[in-house]
Amino acid sequence: MSAQSYTAATSVDEALEAMATGARPIAGGTDLVVGARGGKAPLPDALVAIHRVSELRGIREQEGGLVLGALATHADIVASSSACELFTALADASAIVGSHATRTAGTIGGNVMNASPAMETGGPLICFDAVATLRSASGTRRVALTDLFTGPGRTVAEPGELLTELAIPTPKDGTGSCYARLEYRRQMEIAIVGATAVVTLDGGTVRDARIAITALAPTIHRVAEAEQALNGSDASDAAVHAAADAAAGASRPISDVRGSAQYRRAMAAVLTRRAISTAITRARGGRFPIPASPALHGAVNGGAA
Amino acid sequence: MRYDATLKVNGRAYPVAIEPGRNLLSVLRSEVGLTGAKEGCDDSECGACMVLLDGQPVNSCSYLALQADGREIVTIEGLAGEDGDLHPLQQAFLDQGGVQCGFCTPGMLISAKALLDRNPSPDEDEIRLALSGNLCRCTGYSGIVRAVQAVAEQR
Numbered sequence: 087m088s089a090q091s092y093t094a095a096t097s098v099d100e101a102l103e104a105m106a107t108g109a110r111p112i113a114g115g116t117d118l119v120v121g122a123r124g125g126k127a128p129l130p131d132a133l134v135a136i137h138r139v140s141e142l143r144g145i146r147e148q149e150g151g152l153v154l155g156a157l158a159t160h161a162d163i164v165a166s167s168s169a170c171e172l173f174t175a176l177a178d179a180s181a182i183v184g185s186h187a188t189r190t191a192g193t194i195g196g197n198v199m200n201a202s203p204a205m206e207t208g209g210p211l212i213c214f215d216a217v218a219t220l221r222s223a224s225g226t227r228r229v230a231l232t233d234l235f236t237g238p239g240r241t242v243a244e245p246g247e248l249l250t251e252l253a254i255p256t257p258k259d260g261t262g263s264c265y266a267r268l269e270y271r272r273q274m275e276i277a278i279v280g281a282t283a284v285v286t287l288d289g290g291t292v293r294d295a296r297i298a299i300t301a302l303a304p305t306i307h308r309v310a311e312a313e314q315a316l317n318g319s320d321a322s323d324a325a326v327h328a329a330a331d332a333a334a335g336a337s338r339p340i341s342d343v344r345g346s347a348q349y350r351r352a353m354a355a356v357l358t359r360r361a362i363s364t365a366i367t368r369a370r371g372g373r374f375p376i377p378a379s380p381a382l383h384g385a386v387n388g389g390a391a
Numbered sequence: 392m393r394y395d396a397t398l399k400v401n402g403r404a405y406p407v408a409i410e411p412g413r414n415l416l417s418v419l420r421s422e423v424g425l426t427g428a429k430e431g432c433d434d435s436e437c438g439a440c441m442v443l444l445d446g447q448p449v450n451s452c453s454y455l456a457l458q459a460d461g462r463e464i465v466t467i468e469g470l471a472g473e474d475g476d477l478h479p480l481q482q483a484f485l486d487q488g489g490v491q492c493g494f495c496t497p498g499m500l501i502s503a504k505a506l507l508d509r510n511p512s513p514d515e516d517e518i519r520l521a522l523s524g525n526l527c528r529c530t531g532y533s534g535i536v537r538a539v540q541a542v543a544e545q546r
């Protein structure tokens with residue numbers, strides 16, 4: 087581990103000042119420190135710890151939506167009734183990150199800025215039209231999550247930019263959502279394939295469908311063809327299948343020790359179908375456990391380990 | 392360069408001077424001198440290094456010691472009472488066969504304590520989920536789960 091200098095910021099301004107001279111932020115360290123210990127990348131030379139910056143904490147409701155501070159942890163998100171009610175797919179995602187210890191240390195800001203194509207919350211945030219606020223010593227800008235990721239581990243953020251919060255607009259009435267991941271075990275897992283569905287129903291008709299795929303391309307992204315297959319439909323099994331096949335068709339998976347590209351593509355259709363069906367169930371007011379993943383895959387009790 | 396910090400461990404303050412890259416586990420074991428928390432994987436996978444930080448479980452092998460400056464840390468040494476009486480979870484682990492080689496035990500007990508602190512009456516599934524970040528190569532887990540259940544039922 088190579089870090090030479092360390093400072094613990096107590097305000098956003100202090101953090102930005104350190105970042106302007108080259109320091110990299112550290113929040114929970116569950117990506118940064120673990121990556122360094124695993125030999126993936128050494129710790130940055132200069133670190134600015136942001137865990138004491140109270141302005142970056144918490145989840146608050148504001149006119150028209152929810153604001154997640156960059157330091158909101160996965161445990162905070164799962165404990166938020168607004169997040170579970172309105173942004174169920176996001177709660178599905180945060181609830182399956184690592185173990186309980188990972189979820190109490192790991193933050194949404196770190197999850198997003200680490201920009202792994204297999205990370206959990208990206209699909210839900212993109213489908214819910216989340217907007218990130220990026221601040222640097224020279225100004226503030228807002229970037230839609232859908233434009234944030236540029237490749238594995240890469241975002242449009244400049245080195246001196248700190249993610250301060252994520253704003254998510256309240257979905258329209260009649261919306262249900264789900265994030266589902268293919269996992270070989272329930273916890274301490276990395277998504278082999280992930281799918282997000284956010285579906286707004288008007289009577290029996292799909293008014294708006296958002297579908298995103300995870301761990302199936304260099305970045306997490308929405309699939310327009312899958313959304314078109316659902317929009318205007320009666321949410322029938324045929325429409326759901328067509329959308330799921332479109333999602334699989336748009337995937338460009340890799341082969342690795344966790345699964346071949348062919349297997350991932352086949353599972354892309356299965357996971358997308360399950361995510362859409364559950365989103366529709368929820369949009370109709372039906373209850374489905376959070377997190378959806380273990381229950382969806384047919385395990386006992388909503389999923390014994 | 393080294394930085395001064397104060398680690399508050401099991402209610403006692405320990406002044407330390409440490410490099411930025413040092414992990415909390417190594418400082419607890421080498422500088423503070425408490426070797427109860429173990430290094431299994433050094434990579435956040437096994438949970439042998441679990442300690443409580445401000446009441447929440449954290450994998451201390453993968454947490455920067457400087458980030459714990461001034462915060463409340465509880466290690467396995469902090470579970471038993473002043474007079475050496477075992478914590479109910481420690482006693483239950485012994486009674487139920489939850490300990491064999493003992494290497495995972497400090498981390499298991501910390502995760503189990505954190506669970507009962509946030510949910511005093513977990514069911515079996517909740518116990519297994521809460522301990523999913525702790526690996527045990529000996530017991531097959533059933534004694535551990537029984538021990539946590541036994542304490543939950545006493546409450």
Ligand SMILES: Cc1cc2nc3c(=O)[nH]c(=O)nc-3n(C[C@H](O)[C@H](O)[C@H](O)COP(=O)(O)OP(=O)(O)OC[C@H]3O[C@@H](n4cnc5c(N)ncnc54)[C@H](O)[C@@H]3O)c2cc1C
Nearest residue numbers: 113114115116117118183184192193195196197205206249
């Ligand atoms: C055992 C284990 C299991 C895991 N399982 C999962 C999983 O199932 N799903 C999943 O998605 N992830 C998983 N992770 C990864 C990780 O826990 C999450 O991505 C977590 O949300 C990262 O947050 P953090 O605060 O710890 O980030 P850090 O490690 O502190 O930071 C990560 C990166 O983001 C940057 N950063 C942090 N905050 C900001 C900010 N506000 N502005 C700008 N840059 C910032 C840092 O400089 C660093 O590059 C796992 C990790 C571990 C150790």
Ligand code: FES
Nearest residue numbers: 431432433438452
């Ligand atoms: S030593 Fe920390 S998780 Fe294994």
Ligand code: FES
Nearest residue numbers: 491492527528529
């Ligand atoms: S008792 Fe040996 S690892 Fe658990």
